[in-house]
Structures are given as structure tokens and as C-alpha cells.
Amino acid sequence: MRHWIALLAALLPLQVLALSGEEVMKKSQAAFLYAGKDFKARVLMKLINKDGQERLRELAMLRRNSGEAGGEQKFFMYFFQPADVKDMTFMTFKYPAKDDDRWLFVPALNMVKRIAAQDKRSSFVGSDFTYEDVSGRDLGDDSHVIEREDKVGARDCYVVKSTPKAGDADFGHKLTWVDKANFLPLKEEQYDRRGARYKLFTADEVADVKGFPTVTRRTMKNLQSGHRSEVTYVKSDYDLGIDDSLFTERFLRQPPRKWID
Amino acid sequence: MKKTSLVELSIRHPRWVLALAGVLTLLFLTQFPGIRTDTNPKHMLPETSDVRVWNDRxxxxxxxxxxxxxxxxxxxxxxxxxxxxxxxxxxxxAILRLEGVAARDVSGFTTITNVSAEGGTLTVGPLMPAAPRQAAEVETLRRALFGNPLFVNRIVSADGKTSAVYVPLEKGANGAEIASRIRDIVAKEKGPERYYIAGDPVARDTFGAEMFKLMAIFSPIAGMIMFAAIQFMFRNLALSAAMMGVSMVAIIWSMGLLIGAGFPVHIMSSMAPVFLMAIATDSIHIFNEFYFRYQERGDRLAAIRETMAAVSRPVRYTALATAAGFAVLLFMNIVPVKVFGALIAFGTVVLRLLSFSFIPAVLTFVREDRLARAAASESVEADRTARILGRLGAFGAARPGPVVAAALVLLAIAVWGTSKINVNNNLVAWFKASSDIRVADTAMNRALGGTSLGYLVVQSEEADFMKRPEAVRWLQDLQRHLEGLPAVGKTFSVADYVKRINRVLHDDEAKHDVVPDTSEAIGQYLFLFSMSAKPSDLDNVVTPDYRAANLWIQLKTWDAAAMRQVIAAAADYQKASPLSVTVKPAGIAYFNLVWNDEVLGDMVRGFAIALFVVFAILALNFRSLKWAVVGYMPLLFTILLIYGVVGFAGKDFDMPLSVLSTLSLGMAVDFAIHFVGRFRQRLSETGGGLIEALQWTAARPGKGIVRNAVLFAAAFSVMLFAPLTPYVAVGAFIVAMMLLSALFTLLLLPALVMLGRRWLFQGG
Incomplete structure (x- = not known):
């Protein structure tokens, strides 16, 4: 009995020091979506239906952080595949707690069009990832609680349960397995409002790029429709000195070759 | 001889016979707890059938x-x-939260993807993510709805008074259950709105469930009516009980065998009890004759022996005809139909076996004093019914020319009527016009593009073919062509998305509501669309490799014929504007068409086989082709007359009717077997005049025929009050068939015998 109390006493301060769900998710967001000052990768995306038929997307992605983690970000995408959308470019300015700004260049019409971003939960380029899955959901929209600790493979993880504060979200809650060491999300389960698991995110490969642990292969599977999307990052790189002036309409029409090799 | 010995055995050891029947019945009863039911009419076609495999794909x-x-x-x-x-x-x-609902693909105001342009900004997203709070937002919604042809007649009616939510179901979900939960959801809303819940799964699953319920209600009611009718006719409780006992035993044995053999009770086999009960009424001929004999002889056992000897041949052959009529169903392709055929054929054989054992055994227990009282009036001379029937037969025999001529005139009119028969099937029409399902379906089809859904899958050999302007335009023109059909309410395809995006990218100018000229533009438009739309939006209309496109066709009716017209129109269009693609129909409307054709085709084939088999049995029974031809006539007249009425009444020749037609042959011929058999027997016994023998036959076995017909008709008349139209049709059909074939047998047969006497008695 005495031993138990001693043990409990020894544990207590640790409990106090331990991270809250909020903090875990914040660190996770920083590691997963805000690593480096800027980032570049060639993204291969396979959209695979239940029948095994694939749609292919290939694009160059550039990202630049304007400030701290959780702050404003700018994205630039140039499409290689499918072949008939080659030269299409897509630009997003992401603001915390505000709708994104999005622009698209349509080569067939030689036209830049502003696209409304009324729904962050809509599909990203037809994949099972939503815009939110790609660029992050506002942490303040959910309440986060560490449910338990678990392992994904050999990695120790926090399992964080995030529940939307507003009732009108299109999902009930999600569970995120956050790596205790590098704070990358290794697995995420999204539950619909009936409480049934309907989407499963897995980080299939994590690589070290310039000292930043980076998820280089990931899958999002819709468990109800059987549709899934596999994403691979090749040629990932950080801190390249991508200039803010790149993120303009001019470059949407004339993407700089230097960045989209 | 074998049968008489069974009869002998039964009257010598009646207790043993009854005990054995009881034990066997208990044995079959033990199978009942293993009952499995299958209420889905769709399962008439197995999962491996071409149409289900294709539709699944x-x-x-x-x-x-x-x-x-x-x-x-x-x-x-x-x-x-x-x-x-x-x-x-x-x-x-609330619907999105229901179990069994494919929530991700529910289409309604809040979930459907809208592509619009406001102030130079392209918007792709849900049409109405939340309920509008201000009047201005409602106006914006109104503009979005009516500015987008994809929505009008699909999720909103042109007059703005009706809105629809399309709720796709996960595989295996029960439409009737989900519909009832949706009814609970809308019941919570107070307001001036009316709500309709329509669609094939609701109708189908409700029908399946209702059918079982009806059978559970109708079988006992039919049984009670028969019991009352028998009691009225024979005024002896033991006899009435014996008759009911026989049918109960046959039902229990048959259903026990079905369940024990591992078959689910399907909607077809759920009708078996009522059919078996009706078929059991053939035993009435035994009681009928027994009463006449007992009245003549006054000796119970001798009366039983003589009765069985006299009626054994006709009873055996009517049983054979009935069993054969159902057994032809074994040659069908549709498994539940085969099972049903085998089930009734088995039950009929059991019934006959019991007629020669169980019934004589029971007769030995009947108290003589009661019997004497009940049978007292039972003689051709004393009985009023028998006298009237005798006169009816005599009338036919005395004026054969006019009777046959009148019948031929009727026949000619009937044949004309049959030419008006419209072959069609409509699942929703199986419900009465006042039923919730019909009302909902009618209202929705009036307001919107239609509740029935069919597809045309347009396939090409080449990848990216569906991005070509000529292919997209071809789809668009095919849609316009199909929309010319009155049954087609709304169509939609990838062409609609392409045109919509083209227009929206050009500041919503109407002149850009066209297919662009290059496949690059089409590819980029669709890509742009897919950047924000739900993945299913594009998947629903085109394959990822753009080899195949799917054209959606909303039909305003569940008539199988509607989809047939769509397929024909598509073929015409393809002939007029050739393109190197194949067009194949799919979807639930197509399934219903194939299902209809398969069952109908099966039944028409079965009908043809049954016509032949019944004739063969008549020939075998009478040992004469000539007598077979004569005996065949009441059946032929009855069937043609009924179909004439069907034609004139404008009632579609649908699946339930086609099933009945096949079944009816084996039952409608029964009376002729009794009549001709007993008539020829009488003739050879007395060696007397034709007219006297005809009159006697019409009076004495004729009374049995009328009793049989009335009982049979009474049992089925319950169905006339059913809330499902196929049951009403079954009831009306059987009642008409029984009464008509009795009439034709008693009136027309004597006339035909008289007219053809030289030919019939040639050389004899």
C-alpha cells in the first residue's frame, strides 16, 4: 500500500507536466503542416475506386509560411497530370479562422478564375482528402482531449479525440494518433455523426528531410464507399527561399520553371 | 385397384390411419421453427442472373x-x-443519421453540389449548407436553383412547390424500414408541408412484407369461410372438420418439407396455403357422392366403398391435372417459381393420398343418425339444387345448337378482347390508388422528373473518348431525344456538368451553355469541377479513364414498358447519328423490365406447356382424343373469356396475372374431368339415353361441381378485399374461373356432346 502511494506521488507531478490535448494537436499541426519556412514537393496522387480503377493526379506543390505555426500560409500548385490539365495552376492563401482565397488558371480559356472556398470540408481535387485534411483544420473549431496512449507500429502515440464545438460539422468526432517523439499524426479515424467510422488516414511512410520528419506517403480511405486516395511526395525539400512574389496571378499564368521541375 | 385397397385399409383401421397422419404431421411440424423468409420480390432473379451481375457492375x-x-x-x-x-x-x-442510408451521397438542397458564379468568383460546393436566416438568402437560393438546369425537376419542381431529397440505400438495407423511419422524422415537423416517401425500394419491400402479413391473415380467414360453407352444405361437423383437417395436413406437410429442405419462404410460396386449401375442395366430390349413395343405401361402409369406387378415377385424374399444371413450373428458369410449383404439386399429391385414406377413415366415425338426417334430402329428385342443375344440363342437351352458337359468339367477342391486352408490369401499381405509396409516387411524378431511375451506359473502346466534344454533344443530343418521350421526366449526364461549367466560367452567359470545342477545355472543366465537388459527382457519370459515360434517366412511371421505350429510342437515335460506342441499359428501371420479361416469358412458356399437358392428361383419362377435345372446351372458353374481360377492362397483363394463368389450367379442367368421367360411367352402367345420362350427370356429380366451385370461389373471394391489387386480381380471377368453368361444364358440355354425338360415339 505504501508503495502504491509512493508511486502515485511520483507520478502526480508528471501528470501535471503532461501535455493537454490542445497542446498535442498544436504541436502536431506545426510538425505536420508548418515544418520549415517553405516546402516543395512533387505530389503523386492516386484516386482509387472500389472497383480498383484509378484516376491519377500529379502536381508540383510549393508552400510558404508567412509567420508562426498556425498562421497564414500560401500554396502554389502546378498540375502535370491528367495530361489535358497540364499547365493548370492553383493557388491558395490560407488564413487562420477565415475562409481561404483560391485562384485557378484555366489554360484552355487562358483565364484566371477566383474560386470560392465556402466549404473546407469539400474534396481536394476529387480525392478523399478534404481541403482541411490537406491544409489543416482550425484547432479552435474542436475541443481536444487525450483519450489514451497507444502504439502505431513501434511508435508511441497520444490518441487525441477531437470533437467539433459547433453542432453543424459534417463529422461527429475524430481520433488522431500523434507520434510522441515527432508529433506527426500517424493515423486518424474520422467518425460520422452516427458514430460510425467512415474515414481512415494513415501515414504510410515517414522520412527525414533536412532534419524535418516528413510524411512522404499517406492514404485516406473512405470506409463506407470503399474509395481511397494514395498520396506520395517525391523530391520533398525545405527552406529553399521561395519568394512571396511567386504567389501572384502573373506566376499562375507563367509558372516559374525553376520551382516546378 | 391400389387405391381401393388403400380405402379398404383405411376403413378397416381408421384409428391407425388417423394416428399415422397425426404423427407424420407432427414430424413435418418440427421443421417449422427453422423457417426463413425472403420478402424481396427482386430475388425472383438469382444474384447470378445476367441483369443483376450487369447492374452490380x-x-x-x-x-x-x-x-x-x-x-x-x-x-x-x-x-x-x-x-x-x-x-x-x-x-x-436526421435522414443522414439513419442506419442503412448512404449518407455521403444523399442529394438534396443541403448536400447537392452547386457550380455557380457570383461576382466573378466560381463557387463549387453544397447548394444550401445551412438554412437561410434572411429573406435575401432565400432569394439567392431561388436564383441558384432556377438558374441551374441540373436542379429544376430534380430537387425542385418548376413551380417551386415541391422539393425532393434522394436517399440512396446501402446494399441490403430494407427500404420499407428506412421509409418508416423517415416517416417518423417528418411526423415531428409541424407545418403546412406535405411529405411523400416514394421509390422502388419502398414499394418493393413494403409489398414483400405486406404480402406475408396478408397471407397470415387471409389463410385463416379463407379457411374459416370454407369451413362455414362446408358446414352449410353438409350440416355435419365431423365432415367439415375432416375436410379442413385434410387441407391443414397437406399444408403442414408441404410447408414442413419446404422449410426442412432449406428453402426460404418466398412471396410466391407464401401463397401456397391458400392454394392448397382451395385444391383440397376437390374432396367435396367424395362427400357429395357419399351423401347420395348413403341416402340410397343407408349402409355407411358400403356407401364409402361405392363412393370411392365411383369417384376414384375422376378424383385421381383431377389431382393429376392439378399437380401437372403446377409441376410444369419446374421447367421455368425462376427458382422461387420452380419451388412454388414443386410445393403445390407435392401438396396436391398429399391431398389425394389423404382423400383415399384420411377421408374414408373419418367417414367411418360419423354418427349414423346425424348422417341420415343430413343426407335425407340428398337425392336427384328431392334436392332443389340438383333439380335445377339437371334442368340446366338438359337445356344444353335439348338445344345444343343455340347454346353452342351463343358460346361461340361470346368466344369471338372474348378473342377480340384478348387482342386488346396490354403486357406491362408496374410494381407501384400493385398498391391501390389510395395507398400512401401510390399517392406519394403520383404526387412526386407529377411535380418532379420521376421516381423511377434507369441508366444508359455509353461505352467506347478508347480512353478519354468521353472528353471529345463530339462524344459529349452526342450524349447531350441523346438526352434531348429521350426527353421527347412522355415517360421521361429528366435526364442528366456529364454533358450537363461540362455545359454548366462553360457557362459559369463565362460570367453565367446563356450563350455559353454549350459544349466547348476542344477536348482540352472539356478535360480542364471537369478537372476544375472535380477539384471541389464530391468524388461521387463525377464518378456517377463518367469512368476515371473517360471510356464510358453514364446517362441518368428519371422516369415518371414504374411501367416496365417505359424503359423499353427508352431503349428503343436510344437505338433509333444511334441509328440516325452513328458514333463508335455501345449503349447498354442498366438501373432499377431496367431491372424491372428484365424481371417482368423473364417472369412473363417463363409464365407464357409454362402456360403453353400446361395447355399441352392438360390435354394429354384428358386424353389419357378418357382414353380418347375425341373426348379429350370435348373435355377441353370448358377450360378453353373459361380462359379466353377471362382474358377477353382483362383486355376490355384495360387491366395490364402483368406478372401476377401471368403466374395465375399457368396455375389456373390445372384447376379449371377439373370439372370437365368429373363430368365426362361420371357421364360415361353412367352411360355404360345404364346403357340408356344420352339426354337422361347428361341430365343425371349435371344433377348429381354436377352438384359436387357446383359445391366445389362455390367453396373454391368462397375461399379466394377473401382476396377481393386485399389492399394489394395483385391479390384482388388473383381473387377475381379464381372466383371467375371457378364459376365460369362450372357453368361451361354443366351447360356447354351437354350441348357439345349432343352436337358431336355421331362423331363421339362412332363405332361404339
Missing amino acids: VDRTFGLYEDTIVVGVENDAGVLNRETLGRIVRITD
Whole structure:
């Protein structure tokens, strides 16, 4: 009995020091979506239906952080595949707690069009990832609680349960397995409002790029429709000195070759 | 001889016979707890059938659903107001939470993808993510709805008074259950709106469930009516009980065998008890003759022996005809139909076996004093019914020319009527016009593009073919061509998305509501669309490799014929504007068409076989082709007359009727077997005049025939009050068949015998 109390006493301060769900998710967001000052990768995306038929997307992605983690970000995408959308470019300015700004260049019409971003939960380029899955959901929209600790493979993880504060979200809650060491999300389960698991995110490969642990292969599977999307990052790189002036309409029409090799 | 010995055995050891029957019945009863039911009429076609395999493939390829419920919200003041929209949001929200609903692909105001341009900004997203709070938002919604042809007649009616939510179901979900939960959801809303829940799964699953319920109610009611009728006719409780006992035993044995053999009780086999009960009424001929004999002889055992000897041949052959009529179903392709045929054939054989054992055994227990009292009036001379029937037969025999001529005139009119028969099947029409399902379906089809859904899958050999302007335009023109059909309410395809995006990218100018000229533009438009739309939006209309496109066709009717017209129109269009693609129909409307054709085709084939088999049995029974031809006539006249009426009444020749037609042959011929058999027997016994023998036959076995017909008709008349139209049809058909074939047998047969006497008695 005495031993138990001693043990409990020894544990207590640790409990106090331990991270809250909020903090875990914040660190996770920083590691997963805000690593480096800027980032570049060639993204291969396979959209695979239940029948095994694939749609292919290939694009160059550039990202630049304007400030701290959780702050404003700018994205630039140039499409290689499918072949008939080659030269299409897509630009997003992401603001915390505000709708994104999005622009698209349509080569067939030689036209830049502003696209409304009324729904962050809509599909990203037809994949099972939503815009939110790609660029992050506002942490303040959910309440986060560490449910338990678990392992994904050999990695120790926090399992964080995030529940939307507003009732009108299109999902009930999600569970995120956050790596205790590098704070990358290794697995995420999204539950619909009936409480049934309907989407499963897995980080299939994590690589070290310039000292930043980076998820280089990931899958999002819709468990109800059987549709899934596999994403691979090749040629990932950080801190390249991508200039803010790149993120303009001019470059949407004339993407700089230097960045989209 | 074998049968008489069975009879001998039974009257010598009646207790043993009854005990044995009881034990066997208990044995079959032990199988009952293992009962499995299958209420889905769709399962008439096995999962391996071409149409189900193909439809499954199309569903997988295009991410579609086999079944969709359509929920309608109607407000006479228009649905575009904050209150109604708020209700639509709440209702859709609650539907999304239902188990069995494919929530991700529910289409309604809150979930459908809208492509629009406001102030130079392209918007791709849900049309109405939340209920509007201000009147201005309602106006914006109104503009979005009516500015987008994809929505009008699909999720909103042109007059703005009706809105629809399309609720696709996960595989295996029960449409009737989900529909009833949706009914609970809309019941919570107070307001001026009316709600409709329509769609094939609702009708189909409700029908399946109702059918079982009806059988559970009708079988006992039919049984009670028969019991009362027998009691009225024979005024002896033991006899009435014996008759009912025989049918109960046959039902228990048959159903026990079915369940024990591991077959699910399907909607077809759920009808077996009523059919067996009706077929059991053939034993009436035994009681009928027994009463006459007992009245003549006054000796019970001798009366039993003589009765069985006299009626054994006709009873055996009517049983054979009935069993054969059902057994031809074994040659059909549809498994539940085969099972049903085998089930009734088995039951009929059991019934006959019992007629020669169980019934004589029971007769030995009947108290003589009661019997004497009941049978007292039972003689051709004393009995009023028998006298009238005798006169009817005599009339036919005395004026054969006019009787046959009148019958021929009737026949000619009937044949003319049959030419008006319309072959069609409509699942929703199986419900009465006043039923919730019919009302909902009618209202939705009046307001919107249609509750029945068919597809045309347009396939090419080449990848990216469906991005070509000529292919997209071809689809668009095919849609316009199909929309010319009155049954087609709305169509939609990838062409609609392409045109919509083209227009929206050009500041919503109407002149850009066209297919662009290059495949690059089409590819980029669709890519742009897919950047924000739900993945299913594009998957539903085109394959990822753009080799195949799927054209959606909403039909305003569940008539199988509607989809047939669509297929024919598509073929015409393809002939007029050739393109190197194949066009194949799919979807639930197509399934219903194939299902209809398969069952109908099967039944028509079965009908042809049954016609032949019944004739063969007559020939075998009478040992004479000539007598077979004569005996065949009442059957032929009855059937043609009924179909003449069907034709004139404008009632579709549908699946239930086709099933009945096949079944009816084996039953409608029974009376002729009794009549001709007993008539020829009488003739050879007395060696007397034709007219006397005909009159006697019409009076004495004729009374049995009338009793049989009345009982049979009484049992089935219950169905006339059923809430499902196929039952009403079955009831009307059987009642008409029994009464007509009795009439033709008693009136027309004597006339034909007289007219053809030289030919019939040639050389004899």
C-alpha cells in the first residue's frame, strides 16, 4: 500500500507536466503542416475506386509560411497530370479562422478564375482528402482531449479525440494518433455523426528531410464507399527561399520553371 | 385397384390411419421453427442472373446505388421560405443519421453540389449548407436553383412547390424500414408541408412484407369461410372438420418439407396455403357422392366403398391435372417459381393420398343418425339444387345448337378482347390508388422528373473518348431525344456538368451553355469541377479513364414498358447519328423490365406447356382424343373469356396475372374431368339415353361441381378485399374461373356432346 502511494506521488507531478490535448494537436499541426519556412514537393496522387480503377493526379506543390505555426500560409500548385490539365495552376492563401482565397488558371480559356472556398470540408481535387485534411483544420473549431496512449507500429502515440464545438460539422468526432517523439499524426479515424467510422488516414511512410520528419506517403480511405486516395511526395525539400512574389496571378499564368521541375 | 385397397385399409383401421397422419404431421411440424423468409420480390432473379451481375457492375463502376428512396416536401405556398427550408435542413440532417442510408451521397438542397458564379468568383460546393436566416438568402437560393438546369425537376419542381431529397440505400438495407423511419422524422415537423416517401425500394419491400402479413391473415380467414360453407352444405361437423383437417395436413406437410429442405419462404410460396386449401375442395366430390349413395343405401361402409369406387378415377385424374399444371413450373428458369410449383404439386399429391385414406377413415366415425338426417334430402329428385342443375344440363342437351352458337359468339367477342391486352408490369401499381405509396409516387411524378431511375451506359473502346466534344454533344443530343418521350421526366449526364461549367466560367452567359470545342477545355472543366465537388459527382457519370459515360434517366412511371421505350429510342437515335460506342441499359428501371420479361416469358412458356399437358392428361383419362377435345372446351372458353374481360377492362397483363394463368389450367379442367368421367360411367352402367345420362350427370356429380366451385370461389373471394391489387386480381380471377368453368361444364358440355354425338360415339 505504501508503495502504491509512493508511486502515485511520483507520478502526480508528471501528470501535471503532461501535455493537454490542445497542446498535442498544436504541436502536431506545426510538425505536420508548418515544418520549415517553405516546402516543395512533387505530389503523386492516386484516386482509387472500389472497383480498383484509378484516376491519377500529379502536381508540383510549393508552400510558404508567412509567420508562426498556425498562421497564414500560401500554396502554389502546378498540375502535370491528367495530361489535358497540364499547365493548370492553383493557388491558395490560407488564413487562420477565415475562409481561404483560391485562384485557378484555366489554360484552355487562358483565364484566371477566383474560386470560392465556402466549404473546407469539400474534396481536394476529387480525392478523399478534404481541403482541411490537406491544409489543416482550425484547432479552435474542436475541443481536444487525450483519450489514451497507444502504439502505431513501434511508435508511441497520444490518441487525441477531437470533437467539433459547433453542432453543424459534417463529422461527429475524430481520433488522431500523434507520434510522441515527432508529433506527426500517424493515423486518424474520422467518425460520422452516427458514430460510425467512415474515414481512415494513415501515414504510410515517414522520412527525414533536412532534419524535418516528413510524411512522404499517406492514404485516406473512405470506409463506407470503399474509395481511397494514395498520396506520395517525391523530391520533398525545405527552406529553399521561395519568394512571396511567386504567389501572384502573373506566376499562375507563367509558372516559374525553376520551382516546378 | 391400389387405391381401393388403400380405402379398404383405411376403413378397416381408421384409428391407425388417423394416428399415422397425426404423427407424420407432427414430424413435418418440427421443421417449422427453422423457417426463413425472403420478402424481396427482386430475388425472383438469382444474384447470378445476367441483369443483376450487369447492374452490380454498373453500380460499382459508377459508384451508384441499387436502391434510392425519394422524399418529397410539398408546400402549396412554395418551399422557398425560411420555415420550410429549415424543415428540409432538419429532415435531411436526421435522414443522414439513419442506419442503412448512404449518407455521403444523399442529394438534396443541403448536400447537392452547386457550380455557380457570383461576382466573378466560381463557387463549387453544397447548394444550401445551412438554412437561410434572411429573406435575401432565400432569394439567392431561388436564383441558384432556377438558374441551374441540373436542379429544376430534380430537387425542385418548376413551380417551386415541391422539393425532393434522394436517399440512396446501402446494399441490403430494407427500404420499407428506412421509409418508416423517415416517416417518423417528418411526423415531428409541424407545418403546412406535405411529405411523400416514394421509390422502388419502398414499394418493393413494403409489398414483400405486406404480402406475408396478408397471407397470415387471409389463410385463416379463407379457411374459416370454407369451413362455414362446408358446414352449410353438409350440416355435419365431423365432415367439415375432416375436410379442413385434410387441407391443414397437406399444408403442414408441404410447408414442413419446404422449410426442412432449406428453402426460404418466398412471396410466391407464401401463397401456397391458400392454394392448397382451395385444391383440397376437390374432396367435396367424395362427400357429395357419399351423401347420395348413403341416402340410397343407408349402409355407411358400403356407401364409402361405392363412393370411392365411383369417384376414384375422376378424383385421381383431377389431382393429376392439378399437380401437372403446377409441376410444369419446374421447367421455368425462376427458382422461387420452380419451388412454388414443386410445393403445390407435392401438396396436391398429399391431398389425394389423404382423400383415399384420411377421408374414408373419418367417414367411418360419423354418427349414423346425424348422417341420415343430413343426407335425407340428398337425392336427384328431392334436392332443389340438383333439380335445377339437371334442368340446366338438359337445356344444353335439348338445344345444343343455340347454346353452342351463343358460346361461340361470346368466344369471338372474348378473342377480340384478348387482342386488346396490354403486357406491362408496374410494381407501384400493385398498391391501390389510395395507398400512401401510390399517392406519394403520383404526387412526386407529377411535380418532379420521376421516381423511377434507369441508366444508359455509353461505352467506347478508347480512353478519354468521353472528353471529345463530339462524344459529349452526342450524349447531350441523346438526352434531348429521350426527353421527347412522355415517360421521361429528366435526364442528366456529364454533358450537363461540362455545359454548366462553360457557362459559369463565362460570367453565367446563356450563350455559353454549350459544349466547348476542344477536348482540352472539356478535360480542364471537369478537372476544375472535380477539384471541389464530391468524388461521387463525377464518378456517377463518367469512368476515371473517360471510356464510358453514364446517362441518368428519371422516369415518371414504374411501367416496365417505359424503359423499353427508352431503349428503343436510344437505338433509333444511334441509328440516325452513328458514333463508335455501345449503349447498354442498366438501373432499377431496367431491372424491372428484365424481371417482368423473364417472369412473363417463363409464365407464357409454362402456360403453353400446361395447355399441352392438360390435354394429354384428358386424353389419357378418357382414353380418347375425341373426348379429350370435348373435355377441353370448358377450360378453353373459361380462359379466353377471362382474358377477353382483362383486355376490355384495360387491366395490364402483368406478372401476377401471368403466374395465375399457368396455375389456373390445372384447376379449371377439373370439372370437365368429373363430368365426362361420371357421364360415361353412367352411360355404360345404364346403357340408356344420352339426354337422361347428361341430365343425371349435371344433377348429381354436377352438384359436387357446383359445391366445389362455390367453396373454391368462397375461399379466394377473401382476396377481393386485399389492399394489394395483385391479390384482388388473383381473387377475381379464381372466383371467375371457378364459376365460369362450372357453368361451361354443366351447360356447354351437354350441348357439345349432343352436337358431336355421331362423331363421339362412332363405332361404339
